[in-house]
Every structure is written in structure tokens, then in C-alpha cells.
Amino acid sequence: MRCARLTRPLAALAALLLATQTQAANDAFDWGADLRLRQVFIGNVGFNSDSPTAERNFQRYRARLWGGYEIDPGARLDARLVWEGRHYLLPTPGDWPLPGFERNYSGGVLFDRLVFTLEEPGGLPLTLKLGRQDLIFGNGWLVFESSPFDGSRSIYFDAARATLALAGDTQLDLVYIDQSADTGRFPQALNGGVEDQIEQHESGVILYARNRALIPGADLDGYFIYKHARPNDTPGNLRFNNGYPFTSPADSGDVYAAGARIDTPLAERWRLRAEGVYEWGTRNGRDLDALGINTRLTLDLGDGLDSKLHLDYEYLSGDDPDSTGDQAFDPLWGRWPQWSELMIYQWPLETRVGEASNLHRANLGWIAQLLPSTRLTLDYHALWADQRSTRSAAQLANISGAGDFRGHLFTAWLKTRFNDHLAGHLMAEYLQPGDYYAAHRRDNGYFVRAELTLSW
Template identity: 60%
Template structure:
């Protein structure tokens, strides 16, 4: 389709819609309300410092210092209580102080980077169809299931700029059995070169492969007191994008990120309960089978956390967590490395997003055993402080590709110690900020030249209207 055709479709879509928003990433609209039009906007400003990407301080591109500027505008149009249109237009640019362009090993690195101007939300929701408790949402949308362990991030290569899915989502609420059923179809393009294409013509990679998925998800809130029980089946088919140089230059990725191929099936259960006073307990487990990259897939993952609410004036809480993601067994047929599906986002570490490519891909956590102890407290009515310690191991002494084996020592499965701290504050409904700091002491799992200590620091200011 020519550019005028795209513009016409965009104009028609805008006539239907757009997104209500919070200062976060998930604009929404509650059924039962009518708003002729509701506009909004936000601006996210970030300063980032990273030390020793790749855990080798001799590399000229090991250290990163850069700024990120993301602006978004949106609107909401609800002609009736049953029809809600959403759309959001966004742009993000970056400026790199480190590394310099002449230090980058591959030509084309841009210290000033201007990304695409495009719609990261463009959806229409139909609620209470024919008077039934059925809703359908069509178009570019954000999808978070459970705690986002396996389904949250549809565009992992752009580093939290967007998280959208091009999808169709049907939701049925069976009140008589306190259960919600969802059927979701996902069709993700490897690049932004599809409708709605960037208005400024900048085409970028969002994922390494083309992806198709189907999710059947059920959530029950009545079987056990104060307990949410989820069950799901997920189908994911991946087709490689073999376009050369499929990593956006503004990511500053020093390692290749190979595409996936194959068909994977995942079946899982999740529970979250508050039936014990002062405690919140949650756990999720999933089994996978099928094929991945010309090998039979047979993998398992588990994630759990227990949180104790102290009930003090600062609403403090302690939490203890454990996560296990299976890894490939050496000299074993097939692949046992757990596929995080659409869970490639910084669930527990911003820093490790940049270190995973040593053995897998950008933000692809797998082959992991993680023990976590943490504490959170309201240091001020507007401000939350969270401190965490993670002890990290590998399940197996293997990597995604044979070329990555040079990054491992073969001596130990201990990945290292990771400490993280978050200070989040919300001054008012229009202004929020955070400061995050992380430090990694690498273990003997990594090769001798990959054991230099690493850190991550980020300051963020978020303005919303």
C-alpha cells in the first residue's frame, strides 16, 4: 500500500480512538463509562550509566552512558459504553556519551539517534457483546498475563520503549463460577515495516523473528478463599528474520542476537494467595515441548515468592523468592533450555538484560537458578525504597550457540552475586521519578576474561498530563 493509503487508514483509526493513560505504560478504559474524547500525553526522561557490558573492562565499548527521551500523546474515544477506541503515538530518541562512534566495531553506530514516530497502541474494544459478559479487543495493544513472567513484552529489542502486541483478544467472564476465560491470537512482525508504519519512515527491528501465537488463559477467583488460580496453554511459532544487521544501533548491542525458528507449546499453572494473615504467596510453573532451532524442546520453569507484610507505620515487607529455568544438558539430544516466550524484560534486573547475550540473547533469561531476598518500605508517604539480593547459578554449563562457549569457564555454575536498589517517588498525579542502582560480582561460571564487576545506574523523570 502507498503512503496515502497508510495515511487514510491512520486517519480512520484515529477517528475511532485512543488511549486513556496512566503515567505508566498501560492506558485503559473501564466498561460502563462513556467519554466522547479524552486526550493525554507523557514525557519520560532517562539518564543511564552502565559499567562493563560483557563483563570485560578491557573492551572499548564496555561502558555506556546515554540519555533516552520518550514522548507519547494519546486520546480516547468511546461513542457508546460498548465501543472504545484507543490509540497512542510515540517517539523516542537517544544520545550516547559513551561509547564514541569511532570505538564501535561495526560501522553505522549513531551517538545521536532519532527513532521511529509511530503508533504503539491502536486498538478497538467491543464490550458486553450482545448483552453477554464477552469483550473483544482488536489491534495493536498491550497484554500482561499474571505477573508478566511469560507474557508482557512483545518488542524486546527496543529496550522498554514499547511492549505492544499486534493481537486479537477475547475475554469471557463466567460469574457463576468466578472464572475469566481468555483467547488471544498474536501476530508479531520482526520490524516496524507494517501497518501502522512509522510516520517518519524510520523502520526498526523489534524482535529477531516473525512470531505467531495463540494463548488460552483461565483465571479463577472463587475456588479457594483469597486466592487467584490461573491455568494456561500457549502456542508460539517462530520464523527467522534473516535480514543482515538485525539489531537496532541505538541498543548498543555488542553481541549478535540470532533469530528463533520452530513451534513451542507451553502449559502452566499460577497461584497467588493472601489467605494467611500478613502473607502473600505466589507460584508459577510451566512445562514446554515442541521444537526450537531444529531441535526437540523439552524444558521446565518455576517462579515463586513469599512476602511478609510487617504492618508497621511504613508498611514494610520482606520477600523471599526462587526461580528456576532449565538449561541445555551437555551432549544431550534436543534442547532443554527454557524459552521465556514474551517474558524478555527486566523482571528482576536491569543490568542482566545487557549480560544475557554472553550466552543467549538480549533480555533472554534461561539456564538459571536464582535465590532472592528483599525488603521494601515507604521511607516517605510519596516514596518507596526496595532493596534486593540475588544469588545466581546456571542449571547447566551450556550456551545457546557453540560460539558463545568461549564466554564460560567450565569451572563452576555460580554466576555471581547481584545487589539492586530502587527508590521510587510520585510527587503528584503529573510528576513521578525513580533512581535504580545495581551491582554484579561475577562468579566462576564466566570465563576468566568475563569476570569484571559490573554496575547499572538510572535516573528517570516522568511527566504526564
Template identity: 30%
Template sequence: MKARLVNEFRTYLDPDNDSWDSLDEIVIDNLFFDWKKSDWTLRFGRQDLIYGTGKLILDGTPKDGSRTIYFDAVKLTYSGFADTTVDFLLLHTQAQDPLAMHTQDRDIVGFTGGNAFDGAETGGGVYVKNKSIEKLPFEAYYLIKTHEQDVSFLNNNDRHTVGTRLMPTLTTHLKGNLEAAYQVGDDISAFMIDAKAVLFIEALAAQKARLGLGWYYLSGDDPDTSKDEGWNPLWARWPQYSELYVYAYDTDGAGRWSNLNMPYIDFSISPLKKLKINLLLGYMWAPEDNGAGGGHDRGLLITCKNNFTLKEKLFTQKDKLSGHLLFEFMEPGNYYTDDQQDHTASFLRAELIYSF
């Protein structure tokens, strides 16, 4: 059994807003029970679930920001096959948390109508992980997300997703990731491709330097057909590549990544033992030109995240003071209006964490 509580409150300077004021809600972030017999393991209750690189399953509560990512779920794992695990999933997270203490009746999934307690993120599936080939581990899955109630103008039919992920070791210093998935349902036909090659730079091995070349593609909905071709990120409505650009999708329901074609390069290095720098440079297009500007160019994205540890063992043998600085810039393209193109978007976040 594991239990975890969380409380998050905020102060807004402009406009003056007390919607997340202290004390706010106290949320049961994790509360689950494990049961194991032979090759079977059952986990029942409120739990975190992260699969792959988080492109389909990572965040069950997308509308509460970074406060929680939990799922109210049942996960049954079978490990009786060699080098293989099979997870059977059943997910049902309500739009408003019925267990919240000092509740603020807050919507945590992005529900947009009716009684929010009737809304939910619901579905399930089967997720297989296999490591029988040493240099080519792979994953395969079937997922279903049932009638969505969070965005009224999108296709609400049940959505079935099938996909696979390959993680080849190409050479001693070169590794890859390739994930492809397809979504079907009544009047639904959408797909995703997530590809990346990572070079571990031998000359900078002591600094753990890595150079990545990637491509992320999410289909967009073609308004000239009767089908819905727009990719649905299921339970992956989190910032993914950008804390700034995730808000570009907020009108579609809290981080609903779709209609995106982004090649990118990234670089990671630790010049000091307690400092890690992550850089990303990408250009974003929209496969479907459904933006206010009428073009396909979403724009240039630049991100820089610096993770650091200031001090360890301040008061105990295990405590630590750490944090990060995050800078992001986005130069809008012709997917946006002329006025929007005249304004570079920027994002800055500084964080300090004391853990013990």
C-alpha cells in the same frame, strides 16, 4: 477505541552514535478497538498485554528497550462463568513496525537474518483466571509460540507451554505466589518454577514494609542430549529482576532468560509518603555450565530502586513530577572467565517524569 503515540530519541556520549538521534521514529504504541456483547469482549489491534508476574507474557517488542511493550493482537474474553475469565489470544508482531512514521527500519524483536519484515513474534493461546476460592485464586494457561525467526541457532520448532499459577493467602500477613510451567515440542523439554512468599511486617504497616523470599528457576539446555531443555521466555524478554543482567542474555536474542537458578530475598518500604525503596539480594547459578568460565556460579546480584514524587499540582490539579534512582551491582562467579570475574558489573539510572 484507544490510540497512543510514542517517540524516543537518545544521545550516546561514547562511542559517538546517532542511531537513535532526534527525531527518530514516531510509533503507534496503542491502537485498538473494543467490542462487547453479553459475556464476550473483543479487543482488536495494537495493545499491551501483561499476565501474572510477567514471566511469559509482557513484552511484545523486546529489542526496542523500554520504548514500547505492545502486541499486535486479538484478545477475546469470555466472562460467563462465575468468578472466572477466559482469554483467547492471537499474537503477531512484526520484527519491523510497518506503521512507524519517519521509520528507521528498526528491528524490535531481535531478528537476525534475511528480510526483517519476514520476522515476527507469533503465537497465541488460552489464559484462564479464577477467583472462586477467596484465599486461593489461580491461573492456568496453554500458549503456543510458532516457528521462531529471531535466533538462528536455537530450536526453531513450535513450542507449546502449559502452566498454572497459585496465589494463596496463607495468613493475614503472609501471602504467596507459585507458578510452574512446562514446554514441549519436537525435541523440546523445558520448565520454569517461580515461587515467592511475602511477609507484610505488622510493626511497619504504616510504612508498607514487606519482606519477600523467592526462588526463580529456568532450565538450561543439556548439550549431551538431542533435546532442547533450555527454557524459552516466550513474550517475557524484558529485564525481569535486573536491568543490568538482562544484557547477559542479549547474544541469545534480547533478554532470552534461561539456564538460571536464583534464590533471593527482597525488601520494600516507604519511609516517607512520597518515597518507596525496593531492595533485592540474590545469588545466581546456571543449571548447565555452558559459560566461558566453565562453572555453574553466575554470581551475586544486588539491586536498589528508589521511587519518589518531588511535587504534585505544579501547574494543574493533576500534574506531577516524579522519578526514580536505580542502582545495580553484579559480582561475577566462575560461569565467567577469570578476567571477567575481576570486574564487578554496575548499573545506574536516574529518571525524572513530568505527567499531566
């Protein structure tokens, strides 16, 4: 019965794909589809090998179907349906600490894109987008992901966006966001059911300016971001997504952020990317005063493999335990695996899923084009905490309070494209925890993933 539940949404999407293909041929719609298959192994979640849920072994099946229709020149409607199911080999339902674990998880069929676009209304150099859409600014450090609970199934925002093209190769974006904490708001899942996407309802404003002319070959960005969080209260802070229940507390308050970003050539074969942001406001009844810095220096080695070396440094301020205020950096809409899939599962030891904060990260990496269709990335990250803060119950239980070294992280990622319709990757991560974590949280962790993606 559960296997049938797992395959019904995929069958429905396949039928819709065939119908759309026929319609597209008749009415000149443009459309596309993809199917992503993943096998995931995770070892020692929580850095504790004695935990009954430390080992994870599961498959993910994601199918997407999208189409667009040009209503008039400059007016367009785009939609995309997504479904993702999972099958868990480990952990078993009996080992999960809360009832409701689904070994065969059949998620919702929902729209993660439903947006109306209007270009150059009245002849103005303006583009308007209204509805469910993806938003990515810069390299996605602060604005990329609104739904961290569903783990790359979707990254959508419910938003209105106006993009104004100005003289001098300058672009100005004004965005209003109104995001529900779950999938219960229109457009709801087509096969029923409501899932949590994040702990709180969020609204906000983004004002983002970008210039590509002041420095040849460079991007210069400046921005202001406002985010308001209103808790989605559930009994015991219980959340549900990906087939299992878990607890995660909600945020409340108002965060303001002002920042700047540059991505520029420095000299022959050298390039610098640097971004800094200051945050203030209130969070959970405390005054916020936080800072973040994210940098990358890249050297093109100029060899036959098109290989590059990069050196990164990232700083996210931590909460000073001697202060009544809150200095912990808020990643805003950046709760996604920017540099580590494994750490996504470890952040709840002190914050929440994907919520990176209180961090110094030094990274040395190498990227090479081994074949025209195959690329290899190798990275080493040294991780420290900015503060030894143990304010919350989770921090008191999981953080030693005696050291600030988070650990050594090694990552490898091999990506390849077999043909126009088939691509895949293999990735692996290994982390040796340091003395920042409590004594029972120092078992080595690993993450391994294999993926195939078929696209049309």
C-alpha cells in the same frame, strides 16, 4: 543537524498534543500524555573492562500521546503515539564494532496502541479487542514484552483478544498474536524508517483462565500457550534499534507451554505466589523439553513503614550438553528486566537480549514506604546456572565450563511521586560475577539510572 533530527519528533508530538487538547474540549475525547527523561550509566557490559564498549552513558527521551473515542456505548477506539530518542556520551561511534552507530538517535514516531474494543456484543458477557495492544498475564513472567530490542519504548502486541466473564468469578481469555519482527508493517512509523524489534516473526495463541472465588483472596490461573517463530533473515543476523547495529540470531520452530499460577494468602501477614510451566515442541531443529518455576513468599512486617520481606526462587532449565535435544527454557514473551536491568545487557554472552534461561535464582528483598509518596526496594540475588552448556560459539567464548555460580547481584530502587504530574526514581545495581563466566568475563558490573516522568 543531528540535534535537529532528535528534536523534530518531539516537537511534532507536542504540536499534536496541543491540537488534541483543543479537540478533546470540543468533542469529549479522553486523552493523556507523558514525557519520560532518563539518564543511564552502565559499567562493564559483558563483564570485561578492557572492551572499548564496556562503559555506557546515555540519555533517553520518550514522549507519548494517547486518546480514545467512544463510538457507541460499548464500542471504543484507542490510539497511542510514541517517540523515543537517545543521546550517547559513551560509547563513541569510533569504538562501536559495526558501522552505523548514531550518537544522536532519533527514533520513529509510531503507534504502539491502535485498538478497537467492543464490550458485551449482543448482551454477551464478552469483551473483544482487535489491533495493537498491551498484553500482560499474571505478573508478566511469560507474557509482557514482544519488542525486547527497543528497551521499554513499547511492549505492544498485534493481537485479537476475547475475554469471557463466566460464573463464579472466573475469566477466560483467548488471544491470537501475529507479530512482525520489525516496524515495517502497518501501522508503520510516521516519520519513515524501519527498525528491528525482535529477531523473528512470531505468531501464537494464548488460552488463559483465571478464578478469584475458589480460594478467598486468591488468584488461581491455568494456561496454554503456543508460539511459532519464523526467522527474519538479515545479512549476518544484523539488527538495528536504539541507534546502533548489533548481531543476534533468529529462532525458528514451535513452542508449546502449559502452566498454572497461584497468588494466595497463607496466614496472617503471609502470602505466596507460585507459577510453574512445562514447555515442549521444536526449536531450531531440536526437540524442546524445558521447565520453569517462579515463586515468591512475602511477609508483611506490620510496622509503620508498611514494610514487607520477600523470598524468591526461580528456576529456568538449561540445555544439557550431553543430550541431543534442547532443554533450555524459552521465556516466550517475557524478555524484559523482570528483576535486573543490568542482566539484560549480559544475557547475550550466552543467549540473546533479555533472554533469561539456564538459571537458579534465590532472592531476599525488603520493600518499605518511607514516606506516603516514596517507596524503597532493596534486593540481594544469588545466581547459578542450571547447566554448564557450551554449545554455541558465544558460549564457548564466554562461559568457563568449569563452574555454575553466576554471581552476587545487589539492587536498590527508590521511587517517589512529587505531585499529580511529576514522578521519578533512582535505581542502582551491582553484580560480582562468579566462576560460571570465562576468566576474561569476571569484572564487576553496575547499572545506575535516574528518571523523571511528567504526565498529563
